[in-house]
Every structure is written in C-alpha cells, then in structure tokens.
Amino acid sequence: MASTILLDIGFMAMLVVVAFAIVRLRSLFAIVMLQGVYSLVSAAWFVSLDAVDVAFTEAAVGAGVSTVLMLAAMLLADRESRPVPLGRQIGPLLIVVFAGLAMFYAVGDMPAYGDAHSPANSYVGHDYLDRTAEEIHIPNVVTAVLASYRGYDTFGEAVVVFAAGLGVLLLLGLNGNAGRWRAKPNGVRVSKQAAPAARKRPLPADAPQPMSAPAATIMTTRAKKPAAKKKKGGSS
Amino acid sequence: MTPHVILRIIAKFLIPLIALFAFYVQFHGDFGPGGGFQAGVILAASVILYALIFGLEAAKEAIPPSWVRIGMSLGVLLYGGTGVVTWMLGGEFLNYSVLIDGYPAKGQHYGIIAVELGVLLAVASVMLAIFYAFGSRQPDLSEEDW
Amino acid sequence: MISAVFENYHYSVVIILMMTGLYVVFSSRNLIKKLVGLSVFQTSVFLLYITIGKVAGGQPPILVDDGHGGGHGDGKDHHAEVATNLLAGGEAKVGGAQHSAEVLYSNPLPHVLILTAIVVGVATLAIGLALVVRIREVYGSIEEDVIADLDHRYNLEGTAD
Structure with missing residues (x-):
C-alpha cells in the first residue's frame, strides 16, 4: 500500500506542476506539448487507480491523437499567445477560487477514498461484476458493460464521434479546401472572399485568389505540399 | 525527404507492428484491456505516423480519403445494423442473446465482436478524416515563423 | 471541512487541477490556449470519476x-x-x-463512462480546433480581444478598411 501512496503522490505532484506550467507559459508549442504530458501522466495515474482500459484510451487518444491535432491546428493558426494584462486576470481568479472553495466545502460529503461500500461503488457497478461472469462469459467487465449492457449508450457515442468527424469535414473539407471555393450562380458571386476585417492583411502570394477556378486551387495546393510536409516531419 | 533516414527505417519497421497491435487490442479486448475505441485510435495512429514521415500525399495514396469517408459511415451502420438484426430475430435493440438460437452467451460474444468492429471502423476513420482535414489545409502564414 | 480536505487529499488535488483548467479557459484570450485549458479541465474531471470508482x-x-x-x-x-x-x-x-x-x-462503471467520454472528447476538440482554424483564416488572429475589436469596428463603421 505504501508504494502506491508514494506513486499516487508523485503523479499528483507532476500533474499540478504541469497544469500550473500551462497557466504560466505563452508559447503555444510548449503549451500543446505540456497538454500531451498532462494526458500521459494522468494515464499513468489511471493505471494506479485500476482503470487499465481508461489508461489505455487516454494514452492513445489524449497523449497521441489530440496532441497531433493540436499541433496541426497550431500550424494553421498562431505560435504565441499574447500576454493578458494583470487587471483582466483578477476576475477569473476570483471566480475560480470561489468555485474551488465551494467544491472543497463539498469534499466533506464525499465518500472516503477507496471505500468499497460507498454508494457509487455499491449498486449497479457491483451488479455488473456479478452478472458478467454468468451472462456474458468474458473476463473483461469493462468491455461487457460497454458493448452489451450499455450498448445503446455506446451506439450514441459512436454517432457523436461520427457527427464530430462530419462537422470537421464540413468546416475544413476532407482535402482541406472547404470554404475556399466561392459559388457563382449565373455569374453573380453570392459570398464574399472573406470577412471585411481580414482585408487589412495582405493575402500571401500563393493563397488562392478570389476568382480562381477549382483547378487552379488544386494546383497551388499540390505545389506547396512538399515544403509544408518536411517541416512537419522534422518537428515530430 | 532524404535527411530522415533513421526516422524512415524505424517507421517502416514500426508501422506494421502498430497496425498489428491495433488488431490484437481489438480482438483481445474481451480478455484484457482494450476494445474498439482504443484499437481504432491506434490503427489511425499508424497511418498518421506514416503521413508524418512519408508525407500526406503518400498516406492519401495508401488510404484514399474516399475510403475514410465510407469507413466512418460504415462503422456506425455496422453498429446500428447489429441492433436491427437483433430486432429482426425477435429481441430488443442490441440484445445480442438472440443472435445464436439457444446459446445466449455465445450470441453475446458474436454481438460484442460485431459491435466492436463497428466502433473500430468508425473511430479509426473519423480520426483519419480529421487528420486529413487538418493536414491538407494550407497554412496561412509563412514557414519562417517557426 | 479542513480535516476532510486532508483525509481525502485525492479529491482535493483533483479539484485544484480542475480549477487550474477552468482558470486557463476563463483568463486566456488565445483560442488554442483556451482549448488546451478545456482539455486539462476535461482530463481532471475524468480523474475525479476514476478516483471515486477506485476500491x-x-x-x-x-x-x-x-x-x-x-x-x-x-x-x-x-x-x-x-x-x-x-x-x-x-x-x-x-x-x-x-x-x-x-x-x-x-468499480467498472466509471471506467466505461470515461472511456467513451475520452474519445468523444477528442472528437469535439477537433471541432473546436477546426472552428479556430476558420476564425484565423477570416480574422487573421486567434486572440479574442482582437476579434471582438474587429467585429465592433465593423458594426460601427460598416467597414474595417
């Protein structure tokens, strides 16, 4: 028991340090990488908390895929976040401290850590453990509950993931060119190239021109690819 | 691409292993930690690694975006279709016990395998679709900013 | 209350982590940093659930x-x-x-709930990032105050040129 307590305290300390570093840092690259570190450390803690399936998922999804996605989005957006003036940080700090104190007040009503007879661990969770061996005959209770007892739930989750993927495809396009082609029914352009605010910045030289035909857009996309790719390979 | 020799050799060795591990996680999920969600993400990660090292165009030739688009709908359909099949066999929606007549536990096994396959397809395809979408978007600012 | 906070220090640390994530969401104006904060907040909520399910x-x-x-x-x-x-x-x-x-x-139940929540979380994070990318392309910035300023000027003057 003593070893796991030390392990737990070590993981907690690392999580707190990483979270505070995320607050303090301004370089987005460092922030995104630290988010990956945070996910990885919490995955390690999940193993210590007996949630092996969750740890597996968190390590693959939180530390792997979401970091890659954030890096890709950062490549398309910005590198540095501007400093926030001190006067504008007091309000959020007060709200957060107040909410945190309210939650600390509520900790007194929580079941003791590791209590096998707490309400959360008593009824339905225990039931699943008992019945999986009889009804489904597979050792991993988490899979049994996920796919069978709560299959309807998981169906909903799969649909949510599908819908989210669809949303990204609508926003960016599977080939990365959603929103770049302008509709021109009867020779009249119905949408503007960009919001008026963006006009102030000069467009980059190789960005698709306002009236460019689809074929031209594809050609610029093709032409610029190798440079962008080499960068990505190098930074990983 | 010539400078990354070590990266390329290691990746060529690792990518099949990652894909194989994904299928191990998928089909061993009944016995150990794992399942469709994890396997889908790992399978997508193997393709993402390929794209990071050999370029997005090469990855798109290996796994065309149209497959990805079909895969994500097919996964959800496979999951929902399992439910419809159980309906047709006289059970409730997603009650796999009726899949094999007389052996409810066996039916549960097959049902879980079918459903997890659907999750694998949906999750892997969606993750790849998201990655393709972000990866092929053109950066708006010059590369020298790094 | 004080003794409870120290006895169940797992919950207390998780609350601190949660509030740190929430603070990043509230205070930062950079949209990507906001999303990172949201992600930290989300992971901390997962930790809270799993901590409760531990026996x-x-x-x-x-x-x-x-x-x-x-x-x-x-x-x-x-x-x-x-x-x-x-x-x-x-x-x-x-x-x-x-x-x-x-x-x-x-307890396996929190594990099941959180397992699906993680995957759904990354899918919704991707939606948020896609929105950020589109905002950046239109406004040329992902800082909230810059965007609000541009919007404000556009509404007042009808043009920002």
Whole structure:
C-alpha cells in the first residue's frame, strides 16, 4: 500500500506542476506539448487507480491523437499567445477560487477514498461484476458493460464521434479546401472572399485568389505540399 | 525527404507492428484491456505516423480519403445494423442473446465482436478524416515563423 | 471541512487541477490556449470519476476466475488497511475456479463512462480546433480581444478598411 501512496503522490505532484506550467507559459508549442504530458501522466495515474482500459484510451487518444491535432491546428493558426494584462486576470481568479472553495466545502460529503461500500461503488457497478461472469462469459467487465449492457449508450457515442468527424469535414473539407471555393450562380458571386476585417492583411502570394477556378486551387495546393510536409516531419 | 533516414527505417519497421497491435487490442479486448475505441485510435495512429514521415500525399495514396469517408459511415451502420438484426430475430435493440438460437452467451460474444468492429471502423476513420482535414489545409502564414 | 480536505487529499488535488483548467479557459484570450485549458479541465474531471470508482485493495475489473487472468499480475501489493482487506489478497490467490465474488474489483462503471467520454472528447476538440482554424483564416488572429475589436469596428463603421 505504501508504494502506491508514494506513486499516487508523485503523479499528483507532476500533474499540478504541469497544469500550473500551462497557466504560466505563452508559447503555444510548449503549451500543446505540456497538454500531451498532462494526458500521459494522468494515464499513468489511471493505471494506479485500476482503470487499465481508461489508461489505455487516454494514452492513445489524449497523449497521441489530440496532441497531433493540436499541433496541426497550431500550424494553421498562431505560435504565441499574447500576454493578458494583470487587471483582466483578477476576475477569473476570483471566480475560480470561489468555485474551488465551494467544491472543497463539498469534499466533506464525499465518500472516503477507496471505500468499497460507498454508494457509487455499491449498486449497479457491483451488479455488473456479478452478472458478467454468468451472462456474458468474458473476463473483461469493462468491455461487457460497454458493448452489451450499455450498448445503446455506446451506439450514441459512436454517432457523436461520427457527427464530430462530419462537422470537421464540413468546416475544413476532407482535402482541406472547404470554404475556399466561392459559388457563382449565373455569374453573380453570392459570398464574399472573406470577412471585411481580414482585408487589412495582405493575402500571401500563393493563397488562392478570389476568382480562381477549382483547378487552379488544386494546383497551388499540390505545389506547396512538399515544403509544408518536411517541416512537419522534422518537428515530430 | 532524404535527411530522415533513421526516422524512415524505424517507421517502416514500426508501422506494421502498430497496425498489428491495433488488431490484437481489438480482438483481445474481451480478455484484457482494450476494445474498439482504443484499437481504432491506434490503427489511425499508424497511418498518421506514416503521413508524418512519408508525407500526406503518400498516406492519401495508401488510404484514399474516399475510403475514410465510407469507413466512418460504415462503422456506425455496422453498429446500428447489429441492433436491427437483433430486432429482426425477435429481441430488443442490441440484445445480442438472440443472435445464436439457444446459446445466449455465445450470441453475446458474436454481438460484442460485431459491435466492436463497428466502433473500430468508425473511430479509426473519423480520426483519419480529421487528420486529413487538418493536414491538407494550407497554412496561412509563412514557414519562417517557426 | 479542513480535516476532510486532508483525509481525502485525492479529491482535493483533483479539484485544484480542475480549477487550474477552468482558470486557463476563463483568463486566456488565445483560442488554442483556451482549448488546451478545456482539455486539462476535461482530463481532471475524468480523474475525479476514476478516483471515486477506485476500491482500496481492488483489482482492475478483469475477472480472474477462468485462468486466462488478464489482471493477475497487478494489484497484489495493494493490501489495504481497511476492513475489506481480507477480501482482497489472500483468498484471491487460493480461489480457483468459481470464486470470483471473493476477489475485490474496482468499480467498472466509471471506467466505461470515461472511456467513451475520452474519445468523444477528442472528437469535439477537433471541432473546436477546426472552428479556430476558420476564425484565423477570416480574422487573421486567434486572440479574442482582437476579434471582438474587429467585429465592433465593423458594426460601427460598416467597414474595417
């Protein structure tokens, strides 16, 4: 028991340090990488908390895929976040401290850590453990509950993931060119190239021109690819 | 691409292993930690690694975006279709016990395998679709900013 | 209240982590940093759920009775000092075929809920990032105050040129 307590305290300390570093840092690259570190450390803690399936998922999804996605989005957006003036940080700090104190007040009503007879661990969770061996005959209770007892739930989750993927495809396009082609029914352009605010910045030289035909857009996309790719390979 | 020799050799060795591990996680999920969600993400990660090292165009030739688009709908359909099949066999929606007549536990096994396959397809395809979408978007600012 | 905070220090640390994530969401104006904060907040909520589902001296919820034994390498050193410890270690090793009820497992239900939440979380994060990318392309910035300023000027003057 003593070893796991030390392990737990070590993981907690690392999580707190990483979270505070995320607050303090301004370089987005460092922030995104630290988010990956945070996910990885919490995955390690999940193993210590007996949630092996969750740890597996968190390590693959939180530390792997979401970091890659954030890096890709950062490549398309910005590198540095501007400093926030001190006067504008007091309000959020007060709200957060107040909410945190309210939650600390509520900790007194929580079941003791590791209590096998707490309400959360008593009824339905225990039931699943008992019945999986009889009804489904597979050792991993988490899979049994996920796919069978709560299959309807998981169906909903799969649909949510599908819908989210669809949303990204609508926003960016599977080939990365959603929103770049302008509709021109009867020779009249119905949408503007960009919001008026963006006009102030000069467009980059190789960005698709306002009236460019689809074929031209594809050609610029093709032409610029190798440079962008080499960068990505190098930074990983 | 010539400078990354070590990266390329290691990746060529690792990518099949990652894909194989994904299928191990998928089909061993009944016995150990794992399942469709994890396997889908790992399978997508193997393709993402390929794209990071050999370029997005090469990855798109290996796994065309149209497959990805079909895969994500097919996964959800496979999951929902399992439910419809159980309906047709006289059970409730997603009650796999009726899949094999007389052996409810066996039916549960097959049902879980079918459903997890659907999750694998949906999750892997969606993750790849998201990655393709972000990866092929053109950066708006010059590369020298790094 | 104070003693409870220190006795259940796991919950307290998780609350601190949660509030840190929330603070990043509130205070930062950079949209990507906001999303990172949201992600930290989300992971901390997962930690809270899993901490509640932990049973002292328990094993991962993979049944060990069929000899396949996904989890028998783990958790043997978790001997708890609580009254339930006679359920945890000793009999589990003796209990051969049918005695799955005597091994103490952690609660599988939070694990299932969180497992799907993680995957849904990354999918919704991707939506947020896609929105950020589109905002950047239109406004040329992902700082909230710059965007609000541009919007404000556009609404007042009809043009920002």
